[in-house]
Amino acid sequence: MPKPRRRKFTSVERTLEISGLGRHGEGMAEHESGRHFVPYCLPGETVRATITGKTSQLEEVMVASPDRIEAICPSFGTCGGCAVQHLKQDHYRAWKRSVVETALRNKQIEVPVEELLDAHGEGRRRVTLHAKFIKGGAICGLMKSNSHDLLDLETCPILVPELTNVTTVAQALSAPFASAANQVDIQVTAADNGLDCDVRGAGKMTYDAQVALASVADEFDIARISIAADTALERRRPVIRMGLADVVPAPGGFLQATREGEDTLSRLALDHIAGAKTVADLYCGVGPFALRAAENATVTAYDSNEAAITSLTNAIRFTKGLKPLTPRKQNLSSDAVYHTDLNVYDAVILDPPRAGALHQVRELVDSKVERVVSISCDPASFARDAEILVTGGYTLEKVVPVDQFKYSSHVEIVGCFSR
Helix, strand or coil: CCCCCCCCCCEEEEEEEEEEECCCCCEEEEECCEEEEECCCCCCCEEEEEEECCEEEEEEEEECCCCECCCCCCCECCECCCCCCCECHHHHHHHHHHHHHHHHHCCCCCCCECCCEECCCCCECEEEEEEEEECCEEEEEEEECCCCCEEECCCCCCECHHHCCHHHHHHHHHHHHCCCCCEEEEEEEEECCEEEEEEECCCCCCHHHHHHHHHHHHHHCEEEEEECCEEEEECCCCCEEECCEEECCCCCCCCCCCHHHHHHHHHHHHHHCCCCCEEEEECCCCCCCHHHHCCCCEEEEEECCHHHHHHHHHHHHCCCCCCCEEEEECCCCCCCCCHHHHCCCCEEEECCCCCCCHHHHHHHHCCCCCEEEEEECCHHHHHHHHHHHHHCCCEEEEEEEEECCCCCCCCEEEEEEEC
16 A cells, blocks of 8 residues: 655745744744744744744744843754753743643643742753764764754753763764664763663674673773663663662663752652651652652552662662662553552652553542642643542642753643642
């Protein structure tokens, strides 16, 4: 069966008046031809843009907003990693806060949203770079804005200092796979004692590649190299401090974007459940909340990821000063903890993936749990889950937006519920 032809759109150049800032940080313009979203524009600006179907490209800022500032990165506007570096900080903070307010308002939830907390700290401790092999070498960097083309990136100012030379490291890690793949992705994490690197799309590991990776690890003092989350070389175990524990994260596994972000989210969560003697940490990952909560409470930690549960189990084994902390492997999206099982807990911490915790919050509504902390990276799914909890008898006492993905459209949310 032949593939359907892609519809071809005619490109049209228009002069637009930008009236607002969209959910993803684009300038929003109402025009007789429809509503258009143009990246890298600000409210109050007059711009010239090329419109192709639903895609808009900024050509020129004809009248600039007084709130426009110089971006901190020379690649801003070309690199697709950041959306809003060109807006004054007070307006930037108000915009991110408004994204959360709008999501809650759409669900008829009236609650004051606190000021945005800056949790960027020293920068992001993890980045995924893409390496594409070409004749004579490789291009290594991030994707260009609205493109599958790569931006050959020397450095990135929003990363922690330990990742200053990350492009050079990624190029060296990709080189052994040039003959076996067209391109690879390299995820690099700054652990507390060195770099933790995961190469994806490399195909089958060969002896020559193994020898080459060992040389790269020595040159850049890399702690661990994994291939598609399977450890290929470990000079020492990468460690990340979480409360009293030293955690060896699962290769390529989930971590909060910044150290400051993890600390901030944990502090907000633990403040709300202070005094709880029994706690369930749902979608616990490697245990950033569970390990800290276990300093004062008995904790059961649930997650579907076996590697994460193994990391948490090992951390518990070697950490002194914790109350009983029990990890359990369970897929909460399809097999939520039943409400009668939740009744033994004084408090619950939820940190689900972007899709939210629909089935789990329904069980919470039917439970006797008095305090709930919901942590989310998606305002829409957070608001949907909050609506279920509020309708089911919980009071949403506090909502705090947290900015650990600075200059992007992402915002972390902490919601504190009680009844």
